Amino acid sequence: MRERPLHVSDDDVHRLLWAHWLPEVERVSHLPVGFGAWHWQAFVGERPVLFVTLDRLGDRHTGKSLEGAYVAAATLAARGLPFVLPSRRTLLGSCTVPLGDHRLSVTPWVEGRSGDGPFVDQAQAEATLAMLAELHAEPAPPSLPRWRPLVHPAFAFRLETRTARPWESGPFGERARRAIRERLPLVREWTSRYLALGADTDDTTWVPTHGEPHTRNQLATQTGTYLVDWESARLAPRERDLATLVEHGWGHLVQADTTLLEMFDLEWRLDEISQYATWFEAEHTGGDSDEIALAGLTHELTREPRDHRCRT
Template sequence: MRERPRDVADEVVLDAVRRHWAGTAEAVEHLPVGFGAHHWAVWTAGVRTHFATLDAVGARHSATSLEAAYRTAVTLAAELELVVAPLTSRSGACTVPLSPVPLGRYALSLTPWSSARTPEVLDGPATAALLGRLHAVDPPPTTPRWRPRVPPDLAVRLTAACAAPWTSGPHGEEARAAIGARLEAVGRWTARYHALGATAAGRRWVVTHGEPHEANQLVDDRGRLRLVDWESVALAPAERDLRTLLERGHPVAVEPAMVELFDLEWRLDEIAQYAAWFAAPHPGSASDAVALEDLHHELGRPDAV
């Protein structure tokens, strides 16, 4: 996220890092990067040594499911150098709750700091090769299984939510109007999504990253490509990852129905999240502006197939 979390001070993050991972850490520096989680650089002896991530626990992940996802990454990293996995804490866990923040609202994880760069554009052949290796690995026992993320009655829920004004932030009414104008399409997309989801069990399932786009990649000075941000890892049809290649114009053999399934999941989940975002208080921040632009994009873009 671009902004600091309003209810988590840097001192709370630093204290958790010291208690659970790195006792000699000297300072943390909030980083305005990513979208969906908050991040800090951890400084030790005058240099950056770790990358801290604060994930919200709630609708998308429980504390248990987030721990399982990061534990899966740790296991994968023992076999695949392409996986940038969290460090285990002194207790052996990959995530820890923050205190005195209300217990269970956030989970903190830590990875080693890397000087590798995030690529500006996706390298199709390199990413295809990387995903081929990931999809061939034996699934760790902790790997979460994909299941539909979007409720069948999403359009009904959004219709009810849009019935009253969204006046608790500067973008609320614009977002409400945009969603309200597309409720029929949301209902159609949702029905199609669940029809496709019912057929997914008959496909081959593999370990998928979930969001292997360039923002979740690192390239080191030797050109080696690695994947970060494993909170979305899951057993699923390979198209859950491969759709990213297609979106970037890289041809790859896929089952079109499964590409459509995961494209619809992305679109509908984004719309649902942004509806909750803009119906709630929001200050008109840089992250709010990005979210509003993305909402309009998801409501208006062409279908994947």
């Protein structure tokens, strides 16, 4: 997130790092990066040692499921998957610690560079597919949460009810409400199709998935590339990961079930609309993160369906 959280201070973060992970930490500095979670850099002297994440709980995660996802990543790394950058465990062995209504976690600080989402060339797309093939071949760690549909059958009805009155929650509330209201018939269609496709999945074929293996969640270093941000990890159809490659134009490299690719495209769209509706129905100030969120909502409400062509 670009802005600091309203109810969490740097001192709050520092205190938990000192108590649960690394007493040598001397200070923390908020990082205006990413979207959906807050981040800090933790220092010993002038040396950065930890990358700190504060995740929200809510529709996507309980405290138990978030802990399970991060523990699963740590298990995969311990098995020898070289591209997994896992959370560092606390002194008592957990991966997350409560902070208000959220959960704090850390990874070692690693110098590297992330991308903007798309894959810059075929070599990068093929390298990602190789990482995913290795991940998907692994037995599922016991703590790994199972995928389930993210959208309730009554989602469109509830959204219609929520948008029936003005959203006077901040400068973008009404713009967001009207945009959603205008697209409610399509939201109903998307929800119905998504749930129908989800009901036909065969869970005996599910594998460990990252969930969002685009280049914003890759860290290229001098010694190799890591997949980061494992909060999204789930036991799920492999198309959950492969959809990212298809979305960015590399479907000719991917062998996948096109109906599942369509399902995960719909899941992404509906989940984004759901999260942004909650965002703009609540109090907001019109800051940089709000601008990004409004653009994201508008895109998901108006974009064309993605091309799901791939190798079959």
